Amino acid sequence: MIQTFxxxxxxxxxxxxGVFTITSRNxxxxxxWLILAFFNAAGLMVLxxxxxxxxxxxxxxxxxxxxLFLFVVMMLDIDFAELRGGxxxxxxxxxxxxxxxxxxxxxxxxxxxxxxxQLGVAxxxxxxxxxxxxxxxxxxxxxxxxxxxxEAAGIILLVAMIGAxxxxxxxxxxxxxxxxxxxxxxxxxxxxxxxxTRPEIGKGVEL
Amino acid sequence: xxxxxxxxxxxYEWAWGTATISGVLLIALPLMLAVAMIIYVDRKVWAAINLxxxxxxxxxxxxxxxxxxxxxxxLQETIVPSAANKGIFLLAPIITFTVALVAxxxxxxxxxxxxxxxxxxxxxxxxxSSLSVYGVVMSGWASNSKYPxxxxxxxxxxxxxxxxxxxxxxxxxxxxxxxFNLSGIVEAQRGHGFGIVNAYVFNILLFPMWIMFFxxxxxxxxxxxxxxxxxxxxxxxxxxxxxSSMSFALFxxxxxxxxxxxxxxxxxxxxxxxxxxxxIDLIPxxxxxxxxxxxxxxxFFFFMFSWxxxxxxxxxxxxxxxxxWKVFLPLSLLFIFLISGYLMLTRYAA
Numbered sequence: 001m002i003q004t005f006x007x008x009x010x011x012x013x014x015x016x017x018g019v020f021t022i023t024s025r026n027x028x029x030x031x032x033w034l035i036l037a038f039f040n041a042a043g044l045m046v047l048x049x050x051x052x053x054x055x056x057x058x059x060x061x062x063x064x065x066x067x068l069f070l071f072v073v074m075m076l077d078i079d080f081a082e083l084r085g086g087x088x089x090x091x092x093x094x095x096x097x098x099x100x101x102x103x104x105x106x107x108x109x110x111x112x113x114x115x116x117x118q119l120g121v122a123x124x125x126x127x128x129x130x131x132x133x134x135x136x137x138x139x140x141x142x143x144x145x146x147x148x149x150x151e152a153a154g155i156i157l158l159v160a161m162i163g164a165x166x167x168x169x170x171x172x173x174x175x176x177x178x179x180x181x182x183x184x185x186x187x188x189x190x191x192x193x194x195x196x197t198r199p200e201i202g203k204g205v206e207l
Numbered sequence: 208x209x210x211x212x213x214x215x216x217x218x219y220e221w222a223w224g225t226a227t228i229s230g231v232l233l234i235a236l237p238l239m240l241a242v243a244m245i246i247y248v249d250r251k252v253w254a255a256i257n258l259x260x261x262x263x264x265x266x267x268x269x270x271x272x273x274x275x276x277x278x279x280x281x282l283q284e285t286i287v288p289s290a291a292n293k294g295i296f297l298l299a300p301i302i303t304f305t306v307a308l309v310a311x312x313x314x315x316x317x318x319x320x321x322x323x324x325x326x327x328x329x330x331x332x333x334x335x336s337s338l339s340v341y342g343v344v345m346s347g348w349a350s351n352s353k354y355p356x357x358x359x360x361x362x363x364x365x366x367x368x369x370x371x372x373x374x375x376x377x378x379x380x381x382x383x384x385x386x387f388n389l390s391g392i393v394e395a396q397r398g399h400g401f402g403i404v405n406a407y408v409f410n411i412l413l414f415p416m417w418i419m420f421f422x423x424x425x426x427x428x429x430x431x432x433x434x435x436x437x438x439x440x441x442x443x444x445x446x447x448x449x450x451s452s453m454s455f456a457l458f459x460x461x462x463x464x465x466x467x468x469x470x471x472x473x474x475x476x477x478x479x480x481x482x483x484x485x486x487i488d489l490i491p492x493x494x495x496x497x498x499x500x501x502x503x504x505x506x507f508f509f510f511m512f513s514w515x516x517x518x519x520x521x522x523x524x525x526x527x528x529x530x531x532w533k534v535f536l537p538l539s540l541l542f543i544f545l546i547s548g549y550l551m552l553t554r555y556a557a
Contacts, residue, residue, distance in 0.1 A: 001220075002220070028295075028348060032295070032345070051326065052330070055327050055333070059333050059334045063333075063337025063338065063340075063367075067337075067344065068367075070344055070363070071344075074359070075360075182526065
């Protein structure tokens with residue numbers, strides 16, 4: 001009873017906030033609705049017993065990715081009229097993408113219903129430890145059966161990170177390194193930075 | 208508590224519902240009271256270090272100062288700036304406050320005294336504390352004013368930076384405890400140090416982690432020396448500048464509830480939670496209840512927070528970022544390697 005109620009509650013909020021994400025005029029509102037959608041999707045995952053994935057969804061998407069979204073969107077000075085203007089032009093493309101996604105969803109659900117593809121059974125791999133929490137299960141699967149895929153994902157992320165650093169790094173024309181030397185700043189003593197003088201009346205201080 | 212309500216003749220569902228609601232009230236109401244008193248303690252400690260008297264007028268020793276402030280704030284008018292984005296402006300303090308309370312659901316106060324004893328308790332805390340940045344960011348943006356906006360920018364960058372290193376520090380503790388469950392982590396600390404001391408902090412590999420956790424929790428709760436988001440000398444009051452009355456009070460309460468949460472996390476993760484400091488039955492016929500130990504330890508950490516606040520000057524913003532990304536992040540990563548290597552050599556040696 002309460003499960004059904006909770007499911008419909010979360011599902012309703014996911015869909016409603018998804019709709020508001022698209023329709024709201026202010027991009028900041030859009031991002032906030034998107035965050036609500038993420039949060040409720042995490043609730044749905046808790047309902048199906050995937051509490052680890054749910055927490056990761058909140059930590060990664062709500063806690064980090066969406067904050068950066070919000071960060072960027074807040075600083076944009078957006079002309080709303082211009083934003084609306086592109087609607088007619090981009091509508092066919094958007095519709096095509098939506099149709100592709102819909103077809104894939106239907107196909108996926110159909111394949112799942114047909115029962116031919118079940119995780120960890122079809123290809124003869126283990127289905128994890130029985131009776132362990134799904135956090136432990138995910139760990140065991142990731143580090144045994146899927147270790148190469150897992151490491152490949154790690155390397156892809158590493159390359160992406162290095163790429164981002166290389167793209168934003170710029171050499172100063174004067175050869176100076178762009179950052180401050182904190183050790184040097186900490187080592188500086190008042191004697192190095194200040195001088196005590198006793199200027200005579202009518203005369204300034206020559207530095 | 209569900210069993211208790213079932214014994215009163217309720218069905219399981221009703222008993223569970225009543226137990227949960229009364230559990231929420233049993234945590235939230237004392238927490239609010241604790242926040243009120245802890246604000247008073249904060250001001251007193253701060254005053255004592257500055258050789259002042261602090262609040263001493265309202266009630267005996269000024270004990271009722273926080274309640275007087277609360278009443279004053281409650282009776283004020285809520286002012287919404289005309290240029291503000293009204294909905295988000297009013298939503299922001301509510302989010303800050305709610306998020307600060309929600310995280311307490313998984314905190315174990317004593318053996319078995321916890322509202323939701325879930326497997327992923329620590330991840331839940333991380334998830335909820337990553338939400339608390341939204342209150343600040345939303346208020347800063349919705350105020351439509353310069354100082355709050357700068358504050359929101361700073362808060363977003365600061366909290367993301369320190370969340371990363373807090374995450375890695377928590378991984379170290381989880382590696383040792385072997386569970387994400389907070390009660391499990393506390394139990395894993397029983398007799399950890401030489402079979403006598405009930406705390407992770409006396410482990411040579413985890414002690415630096417605790418230091419880093421403490422500093423990161425200062426940054427995460429935006430306390431001095433990391434209070435860049437509400438730096439009075441630069442940003443008036445940061446994201447709270449445009450707020451008045453209860454919406455301001457909600458920020459205030461949420462902030463202190465968060466600080467208490469961080470103190471209790473320090474207690475649970477590194478100082479053995481509700482366990483007594485020594486794993487010896489010194490007085491066989493008398494047991495100090497676990498919750499007393501828990502509250503004592505938590506209060507001690509809060510005292511350290513106040514102490515730091517009164518003694519340390521504010522960081523510069525680039526120093527804050529450097530500390531987060533260039534010092535804490537590599538160090539905590541290094542300790543993950545060290546600790547997992549050590550555990551592989553000893554505990555999991557095949």
